[in-house]
Amino acid sequence: MSVLNQIVKAYDIRGTVHDEVNATVVHALGVGFANFVTASGADRVVIARDMRPSGPSLVEAFTRGLNQHGVDVVDIGLASTDLMYFASGTLGIPGAMFTASHNPAGYNGIKLCLDGARPVGADSGLAEVQSVAQSVLDGDEPARSQRQGERTEDSMLDAFVEHVLTFVDLSEIGPMRVVADTANGMGGLVVPAVLERLDGVDFEIMYPELDGTFPNHPADPLQPANQRDLRARVVAGGFDLGLAFDGDADRVFVVDETGNGLSGSTTTAILAAATLRQHPGATVLHNLICSRSVPEVVVEHGGVPVRTRVGHSYIKQVMAETGALFGGEHSAHYYFARNFNADSGLIASLMVMAEVGRSGTPLSELRAPFERYCSSGEINTQVHDALAVIDQVSGEFADRPQDDLDGLTVDCGDWWFNLRPSNTEPLLRLNLEAPTRDACDDHVAELLALITS
Incomplete structure (x- = not known):
C-alpha cells in the first residue's frame, strides 16, 4: 500500500502514516483538499493537531498546499478532535485534524470534514482529494491561485x-x-x-x-x-x-466505582435513555455491533432505534438523514445532533455524570438494567481471503436470517454475530452476543473453528 493510501484509506479518513513520511505527500493532500473545498464554495479551512511530535511539520505542509491554492487557514493549534469539529461547525467551514487517534507513537494521520463538521468519507469526497493529491505527486499540480491564502491563529477552547x-x-x-x-x-x-x-x-x-x-x-x-x-x-x-x-x-x-468498565454499548444505552427522557419519540442510532440491549432500551423509552454501519462518516450521514438526536457505537464513539452530529467524549462524560447524580445511585447499580447479554468483544483473525471466508460462513448459516449492511450479520435466535473484513489488514473482525457467558464462549469457539478452517 502506498504512503498516500495509508493516509487516506484507514478508518475512513482516519489514516495513519509513519512520521518519516515526506512532507511532500501531506502538501499534496493539502492541494487536494483545497481543490475539493473550493469546488464546494469554501475559501477557509480550520486546522488543528494533537500532541504528536510530527504534528507541527505536517500542519505546516498541509497549510502550504491550501494557501498556495487560495484557501485561508484558521489554525487553532493543539486541540481534541471534538474541539476541531466544534470549530468547523461554529465557523461554518471545512476542517482538518492531524491525529492518529489511538494508534501508537510514531504514527500520524488526518481526519477531514466539510463545513458544519459534515463527514468526508470514501464516497463523499475522499476519492477526489486522493485523486488530486496523486496528480500532484505525479508532477501534475493544478494551477495555483492568483491569490495567496492567509494563515491566522485562533483559540476555540473557551x-x-x-x-x-x-x-x-x-x-x-x-x-x-x-x-x-x-x-x-x-x-x-x-x-x-x-x-x-x-x-x-x-x-x-x-x-x-x-x-x-x-x-x-x-x-x-x-x-x-x-x-x-x-x-x-x-x-x-x-x-x-x-x-x-x-x-x-x-x-x-x-x-x-468498583473498578469495572462499561462497554460502549452500555454507555450508549444509558445515554439513549437520558436523551429520550428529555425528547420522547426521538430517533437514536446504534451501529450493528452494539448489544441488542441498545435498541431494546430505545423502544422501552419510547424512541425509534435505527441500525447503522460501523464508522463515523456513515453515522453522521444517517443522523442528518433521519434527524436522530443521538447515536452510539460499541467502540465508545457517541454522537450528538446538537454537536453538529459529531462525536464527543466530553459531552458523553458529562451526561453519564449527570445520570449518576440525578439517580442518586452508584454507577454499578445504575448500569445493571442496561446490561442484559454477554458479548465476545471484537476478535480479530488473520485470513488469506476475507470475503471467501465470509461466504463460507454465510453458507453454514443459510437457514438463519442474514444481512450484509456491514460484513455479514446472522440472527441465530437468542444469539447473533457479525463478521466484518478490516479495511486495511487481512483480518476478519468477529463480534458475537449470547444470553450467557458459557453460550457466548461456545458459539465463539464454533465460529472461530469455521473461520480458521
Missing part, C-alpha cells in the same frame, strides 16, 4: 467548554469524585477545562502531560490493559467513576 456545558443540567451533577486518565493525549487539555467548571466535583487527571510518545501506556482505552491504571486508581482513591480517553479525546470509556 467557546467549546461553554458549548459542552450546555448538554446537561449542571445542578444534577451533585457532589462526586471523578478521575480521568487522559493517557498523555489531548484530554489533558480539554478535560480539566470542563471539569473545573463543575461545582461540587472533585477531580483528578492521570497522565495529563501532552506527550505523543505515550510514556505511560498507549492511548487506546478499547484495550482492557490500557484501563488497568485507571481502574486501580478508581478503587484506591474511592472515586465515584473513572473516565478513559483516547489520544484525540473524541472517545471515552467509563469505569464504575
Whole structure:
C-alpha cells in the first residue's frame, strides 16, 4: 500500500502514516483538499493537531498546499478532535485534524470534514482529494491561485467548554469524585477545562502531560490493559467513576466505582435513555455491533432505534438523514445532533455524570438494567481471503436470517454475530452476543473453528 493510501484509506479518513513520511505527500493532500473545498464554495479551512511530535511539520505542509491554492487557514493549534469539529461547525467551514487517534507513537494521520463538521468519507469526497493529491505527486499540480491564502491563529477552547456545558443540567451533577486518565493525549487539555467548571466535583487527571510518545501506556482505552491504571486508581482513591480517553479525546470509556468498565454499548444505552427522557419519540442510532440491549432500551423509552454501519462518516450521514438526536457505537464513539452530529467524549462524560447524580445511585447499580447479554468483544483473525471466508460462513448459516449492511450479520435466535473484513489488514473482525457467558464462549469457539478452517 502506498504512503498516500495509508493516509487516506484507514478508518475512513482516519489514516495513519509513519512520521518519516515526506512532507511532500501531506502538501499534496493539502492541494487536494483545497481543490475539493473550493469546488464546494469554501475559501477557509480550520486546522488543528494533537500532541504528536510530527504534528507541527505536517500542519505546516498541509497549510502550504491550501494557501498556495487560495484557501485561508484558521489554525487553532493543539486541540481534541471534538474541539476541531466544534470549530468547523461554529465557523461554518471545512476542517482538518492531524491525529492518529489511538494508534501508537510514531504514527500520524488526518481526519477531514466539510463545513458544519459534515463527514468526508470514501464516497463523499475522499476519492477526489486522493485523486488530486496523486496528480500532484505525479508532477501534475493544478494551477495555483492568483491569490495567496492567509494563515491566522485562533483559540476555540473557551467557546467549546461553554458549548459542552450546555448538554446537561449542571445542578444534577451533585457532589462526586471523578478521575480521568487522559493517557498523555489531548484530554489533558480539554478535560480539566470542563471539569473545573463543575461545582461540587472533585477531580483528578492521570497522565495529563501532552506527550505523543505515550510514556505511560498507549492511548487506546478499547484495550482492557490500557484501563488497568485507571481502574486501580478508581478503587484506591474511592472515586465515584473513572473516565478513559483516547489520544484525540473524541472517545471515552467509563469505569464504575468498583473498578469495572462499561462497554460502549452500555454507555450508549444509558445515554439513549437520558436523551429520550428529555425528547420522547426521538430517533437514536446504534451501529450493528452494539448489544441488542441498545435498541431494546430505545423502544422501552419510547424512541425509534435505527441500525447503522460501523464508522463515523456513515453515522453522521444517517443522523442528518433521519434527524436522530443521538447515536452510539460499541467502540465508545457517541454522537450528538446538537454537536453538529459529531462525536464527543466530553459531552458523553458529562451526561453519564449527570445520570449518576440525578439517580442518586452508584454507577454499578445504575448500569445493571442496561446490561442484559454477554458479548465476545471484537476478535480479530488473520485470513488469506476475507470475503471467501465470509461466504463460507454465510453458507453454514443459510437457514438463519442474514444481512450484509456491514460484513455479514446472522440472527441465530437468542444469539447473533457479525463478521466484518478490516479495511486495511487481512483480518476478519468477529463480534458475537449470547444470553450467557458459557453460550457466548461456545458459539465463539464454533465460529472461530469455521473461520480458521
